[in-house]
Amino acid sequence: MNVIIAGAGSVGRYMAGQLQDSGHNVTLIDNDTAVVTQGRATRTPVGVTWCLGDACEVATLTGVGAAQADVVAAVTGDDEDNLVVSLLSKQEFAVPRVVARVNNPKNEWMFNDMWGVDVSVSTPHLLTGLVEEAVTVGSFVRLLSLEGGKARLAEVTLATGSPAISKELTDLGLPRESTVVAVLRDGHVVVPRGDTLLHEGDEVLVLVTGGVEDDVRRALVG
Amino acid sequence: MALLRRKRDDQHPEAVPAPNSIPMCDAAPRQRVCVAGKVVRMTARPTSGQPALAVSISDDTGTVTAVWTGRREIGGITLGRRIAISGVPVKRGDHLEFTNPDYTLLPR
Numbered sequence: 001m002n003v004i005i006a007g008a009g010s011v012g013r014y015m016a017g018q019l020q021d022s023g024h025n026v027t028l029i030d031n032d033t034a035v036v037t038q039g040r041a042t043r044t045p046v047g048v049t050w051c052l053g054d055a056c057e058v059a060t061l062t063g064v065g066a067a068q069a070d071v072v073a074a075v076t077g078d079d080e081d082n083l084v085v086s087l088l089s090k091q092e093f094a095v096p097r098v099v100a101r102v103n104n105p106k107n108e109w110m111f112n113d114m115w116g117v118d119v120s121v122s123t124p125h126l127l128t129g130l131v132e133e134a135v136t137v138g139s140f141v142r143l144l145s146l147e148g149g150k151a152r153l154a155e156v157t158l159a160t161g162s163p164a165i166s167k168e169l170t171d172l173g174l175p176r177e178s179t180v181v182a183v184l185r186d187g188h189v190v191v192p193r194g195d196t197l198l199h200e201g202d203e204v205l206v207l208v209t210g211g212v213e214d215d216v217r218r219a220l221v222g
Numbered sequence: 223m224a225l226l227r228r229k230r231d232d233q234h235p236e237a238v239p240a241p242n243s244i245p246m247c248d249a250a251p252r253q254r255v256c257v258a259g260k261v262v263r264m265t266a267r268p269t270s271g272q273p274a275l276a277v278s279i280s281d282d283t284g285t286v287t288a289v290w291t292g293r294r295e296i297g298g299i300t301l302g303r304r305i306a307i308s309g310v311p312v313k314r315g316d317h318l319e320f321t322n323p324d325y326t327l328l329p330r
Contacts, residue, residue: 067252067310091321094252094312114272114291116321 001025002069006055006085007076008035011101015073017045027064029055056084058092066093075101083115090116112148119146138162140217143205151209153181156220158202163222170194172219175212181205243306246284249318256308257286258328261301266294279305286311288320296325304328 001024005012008030020026027049030036036052053060055074066072072089074082082100089095100115102108102122111120129143138159145152158165164172169180169192183190184203190196198204208216243258259281267274273294278287288307290296299305309323 090312092310094310094321096312112272114274 001071003071004064004066004069006074009077011075013045016048020045020047027051029053056081058088061088069095071097073099077103079103079107086116138221140221151207154206154208156204158198158200160200164198164220165200167198169196174219175215177210177212178206178208178216181207246281246286251311251313251318254310256306258306261299261303264301286318288323290322298327
């Protein structure tokens with residue numbers, strides 16, 4: 001895949017290295033001469049194409065081949081820039097997948113299809129979810145929002161007294177708009193089937209769409 | 223394509239094609255194109271709670287959709303009006319969708 005990453009900070013450079021290693025064709029854009037010069041001189045990350053320029057300019061994006069890009073990732077430390085890059089990528093180049101980084105969680109509401117963003121990633125929000133996940137047993141923790149919140153990945157660790165313990169998945173009565181995608185048990189991932197039996201302490205990952213979160217919570221938490 | 227255009231004009235002698243516009247069936251995703259046609263459907267839709275105006279435009283060869291974000295109406299764009307739009311479309315389902323394209327109102 002052709003991937004364009006706007007912002008060669010630690011996030012952008014790390015992503016570029018990882019993606020290039022997995023065989024993708026990565027271009028990194030940054031407007032800081034020092035960063036680009038150093039990246040070119042040291043050839044890190046290996047194989048990545050560097051571009052010195054402002055990713056908020058159509059000309060820069062045209063120059064790096066945004067019209068053929070499969071993915072554009074806007075991961076600068078500036079939310080305004082990330083939104084402009086996202087909108088231009090979608091509006092001017094019809095990039096199929098636009099990923100944007102949210103720096104300030106207060107801005108998260110803007111990172112949707114209005115601004116050309118297909119997927120937004122908010123580090124503070126993600127961290128909150130992970131912290132909650134670590135400290136809470138027996139409650140419903142939202143891990144990730146997809147499609148602007150239309151689908152959510154949530155996690156429940158089954159505590160003593162959960163109505164789901166010793167039940168098979170098909171008997172849980174989960175609504176149609178939700179599905180169990182994985183069960184984590186003693187450090188293993190159990191691929192869920194209809195006859196998977198749930199135990200106390202299982203971490204159940206559920207994909208929930210629509211407004212059925214309360215029903216899922218009732219079935220798993222009680 | 224020229225053949226097709228001629229045929230179309232024969233059928234509708236009153237339909238003046240907009241300059242540079244191509245038949246909708248020839249428009250390809252991710253290419254900058256200009257197409258012209260009649261507004262056949264208008265929907266003011268909330269996109270994640272914020273407004274967007276979706277307009278379907280048809281010529282004799284197909285239908286495309288234009289979505290203008292952040293607004294519920296655009297002066298001059300009404301049902302039945304002929305307009306030309308230019309931009310880079312994406313394929314959404316079985317039709318092409320333009321996001322915030324440039325538009326020109328054409329003579330009725």
